[in-house]
Every structure is written in C-alpha cells, then in structure tokens.
Amino acid sequence: MAPLVFLLVFYNHWRYLKIDFSLSKYEETKTNIIKSFVLLFLTTTVVSLPVIFYLWQNPGIFLTAGGSVFDNAAPFVHIFNNFKQIVSKIFLVNFAGNNFVSWPVSIFLIIGFFKELVHWIKRKHGHFSVAHTLIFSWFFVMLVPILLSADRPSEASVHMILPPLFILTARGIWWFIDKLNKWNHLVYPHQHKHYEGLDSGPLLALIALLVSIAVLEI
Numbered sequence: 001m002a003p004l005v006f007l008l009v010f011y012n013h014w015r016y017l018k019i020d021f022s023l024s025k026y027e028e029t030k031t032n033i034i035k036s037f038v039l040l041f042l043t044t045t046v047v048s049l050p051v052i053f054y055l056w057q058n059p060g061i062f063l064t065a066g067g068s069v070f071d072n073a074a075p076f077v078h079i080f081n082n083f084k085q086i087v088s089k090i091f092l093v094n095f096a097g098n099n100f101v102s103w104p105v106s107i108f109l110i111i112g113f114f115k116e117l118v119h120w121i122k123r124k125h126g127h128f129s130v131a132h133t134l135i136f137s138w139f140f141v142m143l144v145p146i147l148l149s150a151d152r153p154s155e156a157s158v159h160m161i162l163p164p165l166f167i168l169t170a171r172g173i174w175w176f177i178d179k180l181n182k183w184n185h186l187v188y189p190h191q192h193k194h195y196e197g198l199d200s201g202p203l204l205a206l207i208a209l210l211v212s213i214a215v216l217e218i
C-alpha cells in the first residue's frame with residue numbers, strides 16, 4: 001500500500017506546481033522534481049532488490065502470508081473489531097493500560113486531527129495542501145492493510161500509522177498554545193506593543209505541558 005501514498009503526494013505536488021508557479025518556473029521545477037523522483041525510485045529499487053529477489057524465488061511466502069478479512073465469514077464485523085483494537089492501542093483506556101498515546105495527549109490528537117482535516121479538505125489555495133496530503137494519505141492508506149488483516153492488529157502493525165498521528169498531536173498542542181498566546185495579547189495589549197511572538201506566559205505553559213507529558217509517560 002505504501003507506493004499509493006507516494007503516488008498521491010507526487011500527483012498533489014504536481015498540481016500545486018502547475019497552479020501556483022509561473023510557466024517558466026513550473027517547467028524548471030517540473031524537470032527538477034522528475035529527476036528527484038526518478039532518483040528516489042532507483043534508490044528504493046536498489047535497496048529493495050534483495051527482498052524482491054527472495055520473493056521471486058519464494059512466491060508462496062508472499063501469496064500465503066497472513067490473510068484478509070474476506071477469508072472470514074463476517075468480514076465487516078471483523079473490520080469493525082480491528083478498528084476497535086486499533087483505537088484501544090492508540091488511546092489510553094485506563095491508567096494501567098499500555099497504549100501508544102496517553103489520555104491528555106489524545107485530547108490534542110483529536111483537536112489536531114479534525115482541525116487539520118478540515119484545513120486539508122477546504123483546499124484554501126485551489127488545491128490540496130501537499131504536507132496535509134502526505135500526512136492523511138499516510139494515515140488512511142496505511143490503515144487499510146491493518147483493517148483488512150485476518151489477524152488482530154498488533155503493535156508492530158499500528159506503528160505504521162503513528163508518525164502522522166504524532167504530527168497531528170503536535171499541531172493540536174501548537175493550536176492550543178497559539179490560542180493561549182492570542183488571548184494573552186488581547187488581555188494585556190500594553191505589554192505587546194512591539195512584540196508579536198510567543199509571550200513568556202504561553203511559552204512557560206508549553207514547557208510545563210511538555211515536561212508534564214514526559215513525566216506522565218515515564
């Protein structure tokens with residue numbers, strides 16, 4: 001499924017260049033990006049050659065490995081159960097749970113997820129944001145094999161979607177701190193006549209939040 005993420009990001013980036021760049025700059029950048037993606041493809045192919053050669057010599061391993069939910073009598077029930085397993089592995093159900101994201105962090109994950117999803121869907125500049133396409137295509141595309149697996153989701157399989165979730169969590173935290181900073185500027189305008197950056201109060205709140213999360217995780 002991973003090459004699909006690559007193709008979606010490539011197409012989105014191509015559209016972005018065509019819409020936002022002038023014709024001369026578009027032609028120059030198009031040439032450079034084709035060279036870059038060709039180099040990426042060749043590098044990936046060379047690195048993957050041992051695996052490709054092994055699967056070529058042993059096709060039975062690839063064809064019979066694992067299984068899909070469609071081997072099951074009730075595939076949609078199994079997909080729903082897999083989804084519940086993924087949610088339980090990502091979010092902390094109780095304080096003794098061994099989950100990837102603790103409950104305070106999950107609040108920021110939910111905020112960041114929906115905020116950035118709305119931003120992505122709106123296409124403010126006439127095209128999808130390339131960065132958002134990378135994040136959400138990574139999450140949704142790599143979620144498919146986990147949901148369709150005949151086995152219960154393992155921690156190793158859930159790891160595939162953690163990087164975009166962590167990025168979205170960081171966006172949720174930054175949104176909260178940015179709102180706090182704007183509120184601070186509004187309440188105390190006389191302190192911010194010549195300063196538009198992150199104030200000491202919200203900065204300390206951010207540091208305290210990150211330290212608290214680290215202590216909680218430990």
